[in-house]
Amino acid sequence: MKKILLTLCAAVLTGCPFGSPAYTEWLMGTVCTVRFYGKSETAVAGNCFEAIREIERKISAVDPQSEVSAVNAGRQQTVSPLTGDLIAVSLKTAAETDGAFSPVLGRLTALWGFSGEAPRLPADEEIARLLPAARLSAAVYDSERHTVTLKSRQCAFDFGAVGKGYASDAVKKICEEAGATALIDLGGNIQTVGTKPDGTPWIISIRSPLTVGPAEAATLTLSGDWSLSTSGDYQKFFYENGVKYHHILDPATGKPADSGLRSVTVVSQRSGAETDALSTALFVMGETKGIEWQRRNPDVGVIWITRDNRLIVTGNLAGAFSPTADSPFTVSTLPLPPSNR
Ligand code: AMP
Ligand code: MG
Secondary structure, three states: OOOOEEOOOOEEEOOOOOOOOEEEEEEOOEEEEEEEEOOOOHHHHHHHHHHHHHHHHHHOOOOOOOHHHHHHOOOOOEOOHHHHHHHHHHHHHHHHOOOOOOOOEHHHHHHHOOOOOOOOOOOHHHHHHHHHHHOHHHEEEEOOOOEEEEOOOOOEOOOOOOHHHHHHHHHHHHHHHOOOEEEEEEOOEEEEEOOOOOOOOEEEEEEOOOOOOOOEEEEEEEOOOEEEEEEEOOOEEEEEOOEEEEOOEEOOOOEEOOOOEEEEEEEEOOOHHHHHHHHHHHHHHHHHHHHHHHHHOOOOEEEEEEOOOEEEEOHHHOOOEEEOOOOOOEEEEOOOOHHHO
16 A cells, blocks of 8 residues: 655744734745744745746756756756756765765656655665666766756766755745844754844744654754755655655765654754755764764754664753753753863
């Protein structure tokens, strides 16, 4: 029996008060919301959604008319600055995560079909044929000429793991230029922009990846500008013969990452694009490699929820973090590196 479930928001927002108007559209295959604090910003919201639409038109791997589809089909090598910047940040994050995040998995993700109505379990031979093309070196981008080279017909861009975060950066820029305080949520890729007029902090709820018990696992109380992104095995998946197959692929195997995790939330003051890509990468890495990676990147905060119901939070988030009452997770906090204590 097959079952597909799409959970739209990896994180949910709490405490949305009256008088903070929210604007919502369905874009990039998800619910996109911009909530303003202070005053109504209908024109700004319109500009935000137009920016998301433009990004989607260029970077969608499923729209045959998009720029990225033309690159994937070998029809085009020169790209717009918008697509070029996304390729650049994607290749940088791929290198920083040793290829755990790989934007050139497009043929593999298409094979599994998670972005369509009927995902399926491919044969091992089909996966093996495409696997060599998922390597880090499969794409080269020249940022001066804005040209991109995909080295094999077997690789194709898929920006599903970074595109919504990238779009949230564009939305943030529009809000900042308009002087608006805002909370941006593009399908669980969240950015907080500015300080609310009443001075109260942002309260962001981290969703529980379990279908039983409280819907939220924890809350974060944050001041100022932050990017948050959650990747989880509960967001898109199907069952075949009792085995769960989810949408985050390990580029080393071409199969759903079997990393012992249910979800990873990244909280950082890096761009939305990097934060989005990092939550996917850290999901693939699993607990041990992910903790090592975070030690080398102490500006990034991480919350891991494991399949055996442990919740691990990095020390740099300890002051912001509150576990939800009745949550089934055993919480532990990683110590800060000695220089930060
Ligand atoms: P996210 O929900 O941000 O973790 O992104 C998951 C989506 O990114 C999937 O639906 C695929 O389209 C794509 N994807 C899956 N595995 C990877 C990976 N290891 N690196 C980059 N993109 C991936
Ligand atoms: Mg991601």
